[in-house]
Amino acid sequence: MVGRLDAVAHHFREDFLRLVKIGRGCHGSPGTHPELQSALRTINLTAVAMYAANIWLRATKPDSMTTPVLMRSEVRWFTSTTSVSKGLNNLYRQHVRHHQALAKPLETLGCVTALDSLLANVRACTACGGVLPLGPRPVLQLSSTARILIASQAPGTKVHLSGIPFSDPSGDRLRDWMGLSNDQFYDASAIAIMPMGFCYPGRLQSSGDAPPRPECAPLWRARLLEQLPALRSTLLVGTYAQAHVLGPGKVAERVMAFHEYLPKYFPLPHPSWRSRSWAAKNPWFEAEVLPALHAAVREALA
Numbered sequence: 001m002v003g004r005l006d007a008v009a010h011h012f013r014e015d016f017l018r019l020v021k022i023g024r025g026c027h028g029s030p031g032t033h034p035e036l037q038s039a040l041r042t043i044n045l046t047a048v049a050m051y052a053a054n055i056w057l058r059a060t061k062p063d064s065m066t067t068p069v070l071m072r073s074e075v076r077w078f079t080s081t082t083s084v085s086k087g088l089n090n091l092y093r094q095h096v097r098h099h100q101a102l103a104k105p106l107e108t109l110g111c112v113t114a115l116d117s118l119l120a121n122v123r124a125c126t127a128c129g130g131v132l133p134l135g136p137r138p139v140l141q142l143s144s145t146a147r148i149l150i151a152s153q154a155p156g157t158k159v160h161l162s163g164i165p166f167s168d169p170s171g172d173r174l175r176d177w178m179g180l181s182n183d184q185f186y187d188a189s190a191i192a193i194m195p196m197g198f199c200y201p202g203r204l205q206s207s208g209d210a211p212p213r214p215e216c217a218p219l220w221r222a223r224l225l226e227q228l229p230a231l232r233s234t235l236l237v238g239t240y241a242q243a244h245v246l247g248p249g250k251v252a253e254r255v256m257a258f259h260e261y262l263p264k265y266f267p268l269p270h271p272s273w274r275s276r277s278w279a280a281k282n283p284w285f286e287a288e289v290l291p292a293l294h295a296a297v298r299e300a301l302a
Helices: 002-024 034-056 069-079 084-108 114-123 157-162 169-178 216-225 239-246 251-256 274-281 284-301
Strands: 148-151 191-193 233-237 265-268
Touching: 114 216, 148 239, 148 284, 169 284, 233 239, 233 284, 239 251, 239 265, 251 265, 251 284, 265 284, 274 284
Parallel strands: 148 191, 148 233, 233 265
Antiparallel strands: none
16 A cells, blocks of 8 residues: 555656746746746645655654654645545645646746646546546546557556556556566656546446446547657557447457557457456467567557
């Protein structure tokens, strides 16, 4: 648990620092731009909270730390919530609000791209908020230079907690299928990850996760794809991604006929724990499909 929470705080802080660095280097001093100056001041205060949360995850007695008063108060605020999950949700809401506040003036000044601003709006989306059991928390990875897009299903509970796509056993399996290390997989300049639903949709009454929320793809997908001009190949992972792009059909049949969709698309089963038994019943997947997938990934990234 602590490792995942530490990753969340680090992820938030790095995201903040990226935009803060852009802001401080944009057209000279931010003091000449009041809106940008205000956003930077607000976002820096929240960065302190992120850093405090990070420290808290490594310390059992935060009051004993020799840290500034503000940082200690932020630690107490973080730990005073009724649960760690609620604390992280509070941090995430601040993260989204301040990310938006900074991205808007930076785009106006020509310091960030339209994709940065669009992603800020995606992260602030609450279109499905009333029906999401854990609340809205869009999880995706995009860059205008990405050459491979992973079109998947929707985050699970572990990914919802971490805020990092495929940070679970399914992600381990998918990375193995693709022949990529963690560093390669999470290199946003090369790999984009855009599920059909950006937020955890909950569970079905029978078993397994619920389908991606139907509001998400029509609301955001086309606009985000317009910001990915360098794409060479899209991995259609699972039923929902394949149905959205290719229409109705059976996953096994499409995966077996993967060569018919190359080079633009590469259909794959969902890499959940169920895929192990599925692959055992379909030995052609490891014998024929995975070597071709490795080759397609290498070619797209070359």
